[in-house]
Amino acid sequence: MGLFLGNLAFGAWRTAEVDAAVAAMPRIKVSQIQQGITMEERMQSSPGEAMMSWVKASEQLRGQKVDLVIWPEGATPYDPRIAKVGQRMTYLAKYIDAPIVFGGGYVEEKVSPITGEPYYEQRNSIYLMSRQGELVTRYDKMVPLPFGEYLPGAETFPILREWIRGPGNFKAGEVPVVFSLPDRPEITFTTPICYEAILSRLVRTQLSEGQLMVNVTNDGWFGDTSAPHQHAMLSAVRAVELGVPIVRIAYTGVSMRISPTGKIEDETTPFTDVLRVIETPVGRVPTVYSKIGDTYAWLNLAGVIAGFVLFRRRSLANVTPPTASS
Template sequence: MERLAGRIILLWGWRRALTAFLAGALAVLSQAPFDFFAVCLVSFPVLVWLLDGATSAPAGPMRRLMPAFATGWWFGFGYFLAGLWWIGGAVLVEADSFAWALPLAVVGIPALLALFYGLACAVARLVWSDGIGRIAALAFGFGLAEWLRTFLFTGFPWNAIGYAAMPIPLLMQSVSVVGMIGMNALAVFVFAMPALLASQRHLRLGVTLAALLMAAHVAFGYVRLNAPVEANGENLSVRIVQPSIDLSEKWDAEVRDRIFRTMLDLSGAPEQEGARPQLILWPETSVPFFFTERPDALVALGDLLHDGQTLIAGAMREEGASTGSDARYYNSVVAIDAAGEIVDAVDKLHLVPFGEYIPFADLFASFGLSQFVAGPMNLEPGNERHPIALAGGAKALPFICYEIIFPALVAVDLASTDIIVNVTNDAWFGDTPGPYQHFRQAQIRAVETGLPLIRAANTGISGVVDPRGRIVDALSMNARGVLDAVVPLVRQDKQMFWKHSVNGLVILFFFGAIAAGLGLGQRLRPN
């Protein structure tokens, strides 16, 4: 092992960049749908050894950190390129118009995201030391970078490293204590520990700490999964509709009636079991027209729904067109009652840059650039999110598409929420790892919040997840059908999210303090 580490430390030029790239690409196998987390026990030690050799001639502090930054960037570029290549499918839905943007989607996004991992390695190298100190430094750097990735430049915390440590419900429960902030730092700390095998320095301490952390991770999961979920005595019967509509037809005016009829037929099919559903859930933008243009559609929905039923449907919403002013468009969910009336609506707050809106639109317009994926128009963000009151009294908090991947966003209004609802249209990405990764992150939000989650996706994966992250039932990718389920509502700690966020920050800065202390001690130690 010492010989291997030495060869990696001494790599230079393109060989160093390629090794970092391949180590990052290998680490993607730890994410859904592969869930082979053991690869991180190879990828991160390689990264540690590469950073051991990331030195430069004495110069200014920024120049001294550039080799470490470059190593982290190549690692991140491999990780995000291998993990997000499927984003390119979105721009190929209408290839005649958007194929030019394929390199920007497939290569440009990973290149930008890799900057965060470059930063992680540069920060770690600031407090680098021998032995376990550099493992703590890397954990702090990556934990900080993953936290920044949740909000900088609109945020995109997809495939955070911490998800690699949570492939099954048994291993998801720790996130309810330390949140994603803590999981990201702890996962890197354990994944990087085999790097100590090369030098033997602090090896016994490192093996002991890693073993204790993994044992605690498994034991806590076992105890929590076997502890009863405290129900509040109420159930919510739901029907999730997965229509599997071809995106090439999505905005085709000639087939809108057929699409809507498909939604009605699936929603009105005989119940598979149990009582009539109190909530019927349709995916994102599943209504193929504006209700303002088709009031007859609301009549049809009123005929479909019975007393005590609520439909939550993804729909495009229009404002301002009837007043003669410039129309504004929103990606929304609307709640419709048995009278065929829209009783509530929640607009998507966190829009997809270049997919649903153009940041710095005037600047990009001067270069002739518009949104990069097929769709009817540029959208406006909503103003606020609130739970939707259902006919039976339960309250559902809706999240549209990738809003569900943002832990802090999902924490809003938990005090008055009984169930989390996620509607999406992952048909943009076909049968690739993307929809599986998206579903996994939704699972983790259920564990973090302690609330059940129901999810409707156009082509999948639609399903019901309990407050411990267990999949109660789900529809497979590209299936057309409905899923009926009875979801027990639970009592939960309304402040859970903020508690585990604080715990996660404590862990993150603990690693930072340990790394800084050991690094400073090594610098002050006489030669």
């Protein structure tokens, strides 16, 4: 009983401490945009039409003094360095007078060292565009989704692509990227893409200097199931682990904001149209996990193994050897 009450007391004290730290953090205004469209409906329209639907929705943010407009993963299926795509995004950033974080592709032409033939390398990326319409920073997804964004083993055994044609051919990003707001460089954030947000070790590495986690995803593939909600809850754990506010923007939901205490606010319903401006704190609350990572878990595992070995040795030592019968 004492241990139970002690846990409750510590939880209440820690929650109050974190709430006080969050209350003292600066705030920024960010957009929360999602679409009430199924993946079947989305696939019936062209990628250009899908992108323009996000442009038209975001135009309504003009005059609302948003610090950061956030689009989800897949909102821009093209590389924004393509002239027409870049022009549209530049127009939007200038029109609404706000920087934009958006999911897009990255395509790089390369030459095979073996055949000498040119080929294109693709990445699933997040871009930051300034309010002046300039591309400032890019992050490439470091952990592509197996059998969705790439086919495991296909580089070693190319024939697998002939047998399994569904997966993409996205390459993994190599380094974590910390973004800074162009007009307020003291505000820093990271952008884990989709299910990267459930990988605690990866997010801890990415968030080494970030004060906000912006998780963009496209959960429309799950359909009207429990999966979008489960994915969102798994992502929310990172806020408590790392003591950082999270803004989660999903193509069709669940979008939400999570406090470092784990409190969920501004949660949306999947497959509904949402367009609003919300405020989020920006800052960090020190946590054990942010400082030592998985060390505590490994120490626990080592302790369990050591305890088992000691128990085994004592058990064997207490065994009385059989005596020879006369």
